Amino acid sequence: MTGMRFAPRGYGGHRRDPEQVKRDGWREQGxxxxxxxxxxxxxxxxxxxxxxxxxxxxxxxxxQEVR
Known part of the structure; x- marks a missing residue:
């Protein structure tokens, strides 16, 4: 046994930062x-x-609304 894994082999890896997700959403999906x-x-x-x-x-x- 190689230890505990939280994701199946091949599904881990790099996580995009929120700004990259927003940038990709704009460029790819509008x-x-x-x-x-x-x-x-x-x-x-x-x-x-x-x-x-x-x-x-x-x-x-x-x-509360400030006026």
Whole structure:
């Protein structure tokens, strides 16, 4: 016996980081996964992402709305 294995032989290996999964999803499937808080986006871009999310899925759940 060679010890404990958590996956059958040939099924282990390299795990992609989340950014690579998002990049591949966009390039291969046309699916975009982006956080409204992504620091790479300008404020208008973040606002556009928020508005798209609200339109497609409804507003984000929040603890309390601040005015």
């Amino acid at each position: 699916v975009l996964a982006v956080s409204v808080d992504d620091d790479r986006l300008t404020w208008p871009e973040q606002e556009l992402v928020r508005q798209l999310g609200d339109k497609l899925y409804g507003p984000k759940a929040s603890k």
